[in-house]
Amino acid sequence: MEGVVNSDIIIIILATGIRLATPYLLAALGEMFVQRSGVYNLGVEGIMMMGAFAGFYATLQLGSPLLGIVISLVIGALMGLLMALVSVTFKAEQGISGIGLYMFGWGLSGLLFRLYVGGITSVEGLKAIKIPFLSNIPFFGPVLFDHNGLVYTAFLLVPLTGFILFKTSWGLNVRAVGNKPEAADTLGVSVVRIRYQCLIVGGMLAALAGAFLTIGQANMYADNITAGRGFIAIALVYFGRWSPWGILLGSLLFSLADSFQSMVQVLGINFPYELAVILPYMVTIIALAISYGRVWAPAALGKPFQRGTRG
Amino acid sequence: MAENIEHLEMCGITKRFPGVLSNNNVNLQIKTGEVLAILGENGAGKTTLMNILYGLYQPDAGKILINGKPVNINSPREAIALGIGMVHQHFMLVPTLTVCENVILGLSKSFLVDLKTATQRIKEITATYGLAINPDAYVWQLSVGEQQRVEIIKALYRGANLLILDEPTAVLTPQESNELIELLRNMSAQGNSIILISHKLHEVMALSDRVTVLRDGEVCADVLTRETSQEALAQLMVGREMAACQRGGTFSPGKTVLEFQDVYAQGDKETEALAGVSLTIREGEILGIAGVSGNGQKELAEVIAGLRKVTEGKLYLNGKESTKMSPAWIIQQGLGYIPEDRLHVGTIPSFSIWENLILKDHHLAPYAKHLLLQNQVIMSHSSSLVEKYGVKTPNLETPTGKLSGGNIQRVILAREITRSPVALVAAYPTRGLDIGATEYLHSKLLEARSQGIGVLLISEDLEELLSICDNIAVLYEGRVMQVMPVEEANERILGLLMAGIAEEAS
Numbered sequence: 016m017e018g019v020v021n022s023d024i025i026i027i028i029l030a031t032g033i034r035l036a037t038p039y040l041l042a043a044l045g046e047m048f049v050q051r052s053g054v055y056n057l058g059v060e061g062i063m064m065m066g067a068f069a070g071f072y073a074t075l076q077l078g079s080p081l082l083g084i085v086i087s088l089v090i091g092a093l094m095g096l097l098m099a100l101v102s103v104t105f106k107a108e109q110g111i112s113g114i115g116l117y118m119f120g121w122g123l124s125g126l127l128f129r130l131y132v133g134g135i136t137s138v139e140g141l142k143a144i145k146i147p148f149l150s151n152i153p154f155f156g157p158v159l160f161d162h163n164g165l166v167y168t169a170f171l172l173v174p175l176t177g178f179i180l181f182k183t184s185w186g187l188n189v190r191a192v193g194n195k196p197e198a199a200d201t202l203g204v205s206v207v208r209i210r211y212q213c214l215i216v217g218g219m220l221a222a223l224a225g226a227f228l229t230i231g232q233a234n235m236y237a238d239n240i241t242a243g244r245g246f247i248a249i250a251l252v253y254f255g256r257w258s259p260w261g262i263l264l265g266s267l268l269f270s271l272a273d274s275f276q277s278m279v280q281v282l283g284i285n286f287p288y289e290l291a292v293i294l295p296y297m298v299t300i301i302a303l304a305i306s307y308g309r310v311w312a313p314a315a316l317g318k319p320f321q322r323g324t325r326g
Numbered sequence: 327m328a329e330n331i332e333h334l335e336m337c338g339i340t341k342r343f344p345g346v347l348s349n350n351n352v353n354l355q356i357k358t359g360e361v362l363a364i365l366g367e368n369g370a371g372k373t374t375l376m377n378i379l380y381g382l383y384q385p386d387a388g389k390i391l392i393n394g395k396p397v398n399i400n401s402p403r404e405a406i407a408l409g410i411g412m413v414h415q416h417f418m419l420v421p422t423l424t425v426c427e428n429v430i431l432g433l434s435k436s437f438l439v440d441l442k443t444a445t446q447r448i449k450e451i452t453a454t455y456g457l458a459i460n461p462d463a464y465v466w467q468l469s470v471g472e473q474q475r476v477e478i479i480k481a482l483y484r485g486a487n488l489l490i491l492d493e494p495t496a497v498l499t500p501q502e503s504n505e506l507i508e509l510l511r512n513m514s515a516q517g518n519s520i521i522l523i524s525h526k527l528h529e530v531m532a533l534s535d536r537v538t539v540l541r542d543g544e545v546c547a548d549v550l551t552r553e554t555s556q557e558a559l560a561q562l563m564v565g566r567e568m569a570a571c572q573r574g575g576t577f578s579p580g581k582t583v584l585e586f587q588d589v590y591a592q593g594d595k596e597t598e599a600l601a602g603v604s605l606t607i608r609e610g611e612i613l614g615i616a617g618v619s620g621n622g623q624k625e626l627a628e629v630i631a632g633l634r635k636v637t638e639g640k641l642y643l644n645g646k647e648s649t650k651m652s653p654a655w656i657i658q659q660g661l662g663y664i665p666e667d668r669l670h671v672g673t674i675p676s677f678s679i680w681e682n683l684i685l686k687d688h689h690l691a692p693y694a695k696h697l698l699l700q701n702q703v704i705m706s707h708s709s710s711l712v713e714k715y716g717v718k719t720p721n722l723e724t725p726t727g728k729l730s731g732g733n734i735q736r737v738i739l740a741r742e743i744t745r746s747p748v749a750l751v752a753a754y755p756t757r758g759l760d761i762g763a764t765e766y767l768h769s770k771l772l773e774a775r776s777q778g779i780g781v782l783l784i785s786e787d788l789e790e791l792l793s794i795c796d797n798i799a800v801l802y803e804g805r806v807m808q809v810m811p812v813e814e815a816n817e818r819i820l821g822l823l824m825a826g827i828a829e830e831a832s
Contacts, residue, residue, distance in 0.1 A: 182438055182439060183437055183438055183439060184434035184435065184436060184437065184438070184439050185437075186439075187423070187427055187430075187431060187434065187439055188431070188432070190420070190422065190423060191420045191423060191427075191431050191432075194420045194421065194422050194423070195418070195419065195420040195421070197418055198417075198418035198419055198420050198428075198431070199420070199431065199432065200402070201380075201382070201402045201412070201414070201418045202402065202403075202406075202418075202431050202432030202433075202480075203401065203402055203403030203406065203432045204431065204432040314421070314422075322382065
């Protein structure tokens with residue numbers, strides 16, 4: 016190893032890990048609300064692709080990554096609304112409709128890209144915002160306080176979503192609807208409305224995760240740029256036991272493994288490349304297997320709600 | 327808050343479901359401080375009627391008047407706003423939330439949940455009516471009786487002064503039932519009106535001021551409780567005279583057919599569910615297992631059927647050790663099993679009646695020859711069973727899950743008894759059944775006894791145990807508290823043993 020592993024490399028691995036955690040965090044926190052309300056949205060990946068394209072294209076046309084973010088949020092909300100229409104209003108089998116949404120998002124984003132952009136085009140994405148003073152702290156500064164706005168947003172969302180879920184009336188309604196919708200219904204909480212709201216929020220956060228990939232990281236769009244991150248995010252919701260802090264832990268675990276493996280490749284450390292690439296996935300599967308238990312799953316997860324037809 | 331409900335009236339309520347006329351021109355009234363019992367068999371339309379009052383269903387015809395003014399109740403929320411509260415038979419509580427969170431669910435309109443004020447108000451309510459409960463406990467940690475109290479608090483918190491209770495004692499121990507009756511008395515004395523849905527005659531007699539009897543969706547009587555009797559009500563409810571089942575003949579048990587030797591087993595949550603159970607059941611004996619559900623009854627039934635692992639101890643079926651045997655071996659050795667979850671364990675709901683009737687022997691002659699099912703034999707066998715056991719069904723191809731609870735139980739009974747088992751385990755066989763169906767089941771169990779079958783009957787209905795068992799064992803926290811001949815048992819003794827109190831009872 017001849018002293019290759021020094022503190023600079025550790026800083027790069029950690030800083031990259033933090034950055035890579037962003038899309039997982041955003042998408043998984045959104046999916047957390049969705050599942051807490053009792054819906055199972057497998058279409059996260061498709062929404063991310065649409066968000067990635069929308070953010071990229073709006074930035075390309077309008078010249079502002081902020082507008083790109085706004086547009087991708089709108090698209091995400093629409094995709095969430097579509098899922099809500101299919102799975103809540105029409106009570107379609109959620110697993111199947113989620114896969115449908117995924118394929119729809121994939122196909123549509125690819126089609127739009129070929130129609131309106133065509134080849135590889137780069138955009139001016141989000142810039143890193145150094146936090147004054149804090150970014151000057153040795154080691155922690157570059158690791159934690161030298162990122163773009165979406166990275167900070169994702170991490171701030173962890174305590175914020177926790178607060179919303181556990182301290183607000185809306186959060187109480189969400190938890191009730193996902194565990195015993197009949198009970199919530201008899202108390203005048205609209206199961207349908209809460210599930211719509213959660214799917215829309217979840218869609219917006221998934222789209223934001225996608226937009227991060229195109230205008231916060233790669234500054235370009237390519238077909239299938241999400242590369243399965245939406246599905247990993249769903250796994251992280253399970254891993255994190257439907258809690259923001261658990262999801263944070265899972266996202267960091269996965270993204271640090273990811274950042275480590277890419278560093279292994281870049282630096283040519285003597286470690287089998289194939290093993291390095293599968294490392295993050297191995298870590299996730301092992302962590303899921305160890306932590307698995309359905310005890311904390313929202314009881315009504317995946318079950319469409321229907322008032323009894325006979326008493 | 328709405329004005330108090332001094333007088334509520336439902337006039338000419340009619341409600342139709344596809345193929346069923348659930349309520350037909352039903353009239354009902356209640357005034358403040360009154361306890362009204364709505365009595366009727368399953369399917370008589372009691373719950374439908376109350377769901378209409380609570381806004382869960384809309385009537386096809388008829389109207390509801392509160393204090394003389396007509397009201398429209400389109401949702402539970404509107405019912406609550408009018409001062410109507412309902413405690414459902416299956417509790418409408420979110421197990422993963424605390425008592426306090428459950429109580430304020432749907433009420434909190436502010437951005438943040440104000441648990442402090444809510445806890446304070448819950449404490450006031452519990453103090454007024456003497457309901458002990460910890461507002462910070464999670465609902466999944468509470469006993470069934472406590473959960474019911476949470477439901478009542480929930481309604482009172484919303485300012486209900488008319489409370490509807492759907493079969494409130496179905497899940498309670500005798501002691502808990504008495505406490506509930508006490509509580510409801512207290513509440514009506516303080517000016518609340520109570521509507522009690524029930525098919526238990528003695529509790530209707532004990533609690534209500536007036537009884538409205540429903541039969542086949544119509545009101546067939548409206549009487550003052552003090553002017554009627556249990557017998558008269560039973561006759562009104564069923565529409566014919568009832569003969570209570572009593573075990574007849576002398577008790578002359580034969581050889582042992584089922585034996586537990588110091589059996590230990592774990593429950594679903596890896597806690598010890600059976601802790602050294604020793605029991606014997608002999609030919610021609612009905613051994614009753616009394617106990618509050620959750621004290622090992624489920625596990626007891628499952629270890630016999632081979633569905634749950636015995637961690638220690640031994641089991642014998644018909645003289646052969648069956649401790650580690652598979653369910654298939656146990657079935658072939660002659661165990662009949664009427665499981666607690668009759669729909670999902672006792673049958674395959676989407677399978678037709680004939681398929682469920684041959685489920686345990688479909689691979690044997692005469693139902694199968696080589697690899698093929700013998701349809702003619704199966705059909706004639708099935709139709710004779712359906713006739714003999716009086717299963718009400720359009721035809722043999724009907725999915726079993728579409729039948730009523732009583733008819734599903736008849737299908738299971740037909741299958742289990744015609745296999746002429748040496749022993750029959752029946753777990754809560756009459757739970758949720760109406761008087762007619764219960765009477766039929768009792769007569770069949772007694773018939774099995776007279777044929778020399780050893781019957782293990784698990785039940786929480788003490789009246790049932792006392793009327794048909796030869797011996798009664800009380801299960802508490804996975805142990806047998808005591809086994810006694812039925813002649814020495816009564817509700818008080820059993821109730822104390824069920825609560826784990828041994829000294830006083832003996």
